[in-house]
Amino acid sequence: MELNPVPRLERPDGACELDPEAVWESFCKLLDEALQDAEINPDRINCIGISVQRNSLLLWDKKTSNPRTRVITWQDTRSLDLAKKLNHSFIFRSMKTAGHMLYWMTHQSRFKALASYHFKTALACIRLKYLLNEKPKLIDECRKGLLCYGCLETWLLWRLTGGKTFATDVSCASVTGMYDSFSRKWSRPILASLGIPANILPGVYPSSYYYGTVQNGPLGYSSNPSLSIPITGIIGDAQAATLTENCLSPFQAKLTLGTGMFLNLISGSRALALMNGFYPVIGWASGQAYFDSVPTFEIDSTSSSSESPSSVLSTSRSVHLDNLTYLVEGFYPHAGTLIDWLKSENIFSTYSELEEILYSGDQLGLDEKATRENIFYIPLLRNTLRNHQNTLVDEKLNRKSFYGPDGLVIGLDYSKSADKLLVARVFIESIAFCTKLMLENYRKQTRISPSILYVNGNVARSNWLLQRMSNTIGIPVERRGLEECSCLGAAIVAGVGAGLWPSFFAATDSLHKRLHSEANSLPSVDINDANLNKRNNKSNSHELYRRFMPESSEICISIKKRYHIWSHLRASYLPKTSTGLKLV
Template structure:
């Protein structure tokens, strides 16, 4: 059995009774939003950033470089957990008695499936919480001391592939071994066989998640890329640098709800029915603008409409914006990591749109491989669980199972799109800092 779960949705429960103190708090929950804002602008954080910057000047340590630009984020566990510890009285009482356990979805399921015998997680799930130090490969004592979070609540860290425990026979009728646990995006990367330094996985679902294999060293980013553990299997430790654009597939759902189009399968045809965007530019910022722009006060913008603007121009502008955001993240990864990108493998619902993928290839002069399976996370955790149980002996056996549906090659259209892309960047600048003015 293997488990791949949504990242950063968590729960706490009583060590003795196993009873939760609250419902799951999802990564979209905004109760910690004000904590994020206050802490990121606090003198404590400024002192931490300044001190780390000074230390990096002398040590050149990537860990100090990462700390010099450290910011808390709402989707991370950190501030939602801090908010919870301040507002749940029963939780606080049991915390003083050392009777509280913490876990994301994977840890909770593992605890329940093993009838409370195993309290653990894997490194990939832990690394995205904001409570983990990828440079030390352990729960972050610095963050926990800063926020007064006791480290006794955290689960044991285990390899991504290997025996976590066995399912209680009373639950499923047999003691099924649980041999793989992975976070969703890292699972998709493993399923897409991005095992070599420089391999890139791009999942285009409701949001776009671009992950670059950086080998056995975490990348310290100043542009907003996040260093995560891809997977740990025995002595093999793989890190990834992740860039996110939160609004992709959800933008298409929004446009469909406004009757801008009817069928998603027809989007490429609609975009190609006009020679260009007619001067229309779209910036998706329903959740702000992430790396490398990093502006959570940005506003969604559509600019350049005239009486001659047709729905096809709007559709084309929306699809172009998805490819433009990919280009920004792609170039950021190239510039920051200095790693040659060897391959880009794309999965997720939006990957079915040939217009978007071809434009991504043209803008980056990079070959784009569309994965055979839309949902690569499921395949990835199946690979990991199978490796952990001995069904496959090594990763090389997995390549033939992945499959490639289509390959997009650059058609040398960058000269045509150069000015269009620059104008879109002007539209991005117009959308920035909008909500900070209120």
């Protein structure tokens, strides 16, 4: 089955949008192709599950279902200045201070989460606030109850059911920044601080749940409701991949390497609040629901925020959450974007060619050269690059540098063909370095280290990257023989919601028993001696740090710190010899 990517609409100001109708058309085409490839008739389909890119939002007309905005993706950074302003506002700082005090008094995790909360562009809530600020007419229509808000899962569900179901699931809601994962309700304090009307928000339900039947699209049977296919599962892509990897027990860890890097660690049946970039999210939940209890949204143009039904503000009281599982999530926005940039620069054309380039660098001693000449790739936000491009490097020191897709390359001018091999190398190894930082952050706060890291996603195809990652983080890294983990996760929650499996444990156990025999020849990395060498030369690492001296500014201090860490990590794995790959 061929991919049907939706073209992104990008602008220099940080905009990254999608056409909502193009998303729907691509979705319908995907359904058609899936049926053709599987060679089955629609009447053989028991149920449907949806897994989507999270936090990509839009507004649409409640009566006509016509989009009123484009889909603003999680990569859109136009709200960065707004996020900074709100984070430094008196009201928000007062909320965080109250969170610190309440946590000190009660030691409840929910107050610790409030104390560590901050707005960032990846959250749907801050981009929704930016959208409403930019288009004041929309806020008036929202207050009058004329518009619906939703991310991609809500939009596709609305279109599939012909506007009869206005809902999302707990996994997708928990990452929007305006949902309280502890009380499992939309957060009234956050909504009030942002001025977002509550009546535009969808109802929140379990991941495995009866959401209605397909009425539109290739599988729609509006003329014969008895043939309608039920939609029994919705889950976010990162959580779906975690579920597929059979990470169901506390302290198991999964890393998805797609467009960005999503590190998920299981915390069990209770939410765990951490600081410094980690936040609690809901992984999945199931609910016992009858087919006549589908969440519906009555179209009433006269409704207002004060008249919004209680189901809009919280999970329906009639639905009990079973098998509720919480995750801790860490995030870096740089992974697949690096691969795309290398390909656009004609450094490679296929993944196999990229692997050859990376392994050839081992023979050419490029690690030693990169360390000797202080060559690194340091990821940065696009807005940071745009706003500080004149202060990142001190030109007086004559340091070579150039800008990558989401960061700064130090020590190269990208003029020689040999430099292209180095560029590919330092780009890919930065993914391993970012993984190390996230795991170290988690370990310092919890004093717990996962025994193995499961990886998936398109970028995880690289055996060289997984070997480098294992050497860097000091634990085995395993890639199982599973393709399209998010799709399989959607199938799992849909199957549980339809009663095909009694639990998520039963579903994943059945899945892995079936697929492991088919995938036993795919490689995974298992490095027994991958603990980092603590005897590396710290004075040499400090020298690398000292020689990179950007001009004084807040962002440059961060760059210098990151550069120092990168130097330290590379020095730690250079003395090691690769133990190769094992076959599962």
